[in-house]
Amino acid sequence: MKKLVVLMSVFALTISLSCKENEKKTEEATDLPTEKAVEVKKETPKHWSYDGETSPEHWAEIEKESACGGNHQSPIDIVTANAITKPSGLKASDVHYDASTIIHDVTNNGHSLQYNFADNNNYVNFEGKRYNLAQFHFHAASEHSVNGMHFPLVIHMVHVSEDKKFVVFAVMVTEGDESNAFDFLESYLPVKPGETKVVGKSHHFENYILKDFDHYYYQGSLTTPPCTxxxxxxxxxxxxxxSPVQVKTIADLMPRNNYRPTQPLNGRTVYYSE
Ligand SMILES: [Zn+2]
Structure with missing residues (x-):
């Protein structure tokens, strides 16, 4: 019996030592951008989401290195009466969307449905800098609200500069007539969480997104961690x-209510550019 107890405590000691060893390895690994570090990150039990213990109100605490607790966060509620009319400096002619640009793939990353571009043929020029269109994705409902009202769906067109600054277009979607663009995009669906499908075809976004260029403009953040x-x-x-069916087709493939609640303005100004 005594022998068994000794054996068991040796066993327990071994386990506790190897745990410590693993902890140490984990700490070391996260300092290095190796494949191992990526693996360790994936195993982190608390990953952000839109629901329950890992919902947006917990992001700042879960994602320690993030800016989610910052003062200039997005989305916001746009109060149109408070928006100051002033040109943003972005004109329709600054947006260069090439009709032949290929959408590389559509992926369901578990947070949103996202269409990715493989080349840099679509871009916008803003304040003397080039921002390449990297991807667009959806939120249901819209993240920004206007006078407290959300739209059933929004498209976020994400443009990135070489120094990792962003220009993001929020294109609101309302329910109405069927859209040819949605027909095209949805012909590659469904794509389940974790799944990616190759598209390999071009689509001309300018035709339906930029008919009217009036927009609200302000400085904010990414609406998902790291909330930069x-x-x-x-x-x-x-x-x-x-159409309602087209909106539902996309919403049904994403987590329910995959939108971050609106954040305080904290003294920022929202501009309206005609
Ligand atoms: Zn987004």
């Missing part, structure tokens, strides 16, 4: 239309 405060937000005033 380096985003020039352009929220277009006019919504585009898609």
């Amino acid at each position: 405060e380096a985003v020039n937000w352009f929220v277009f005033k006019d919504a585009i239309k898609a």
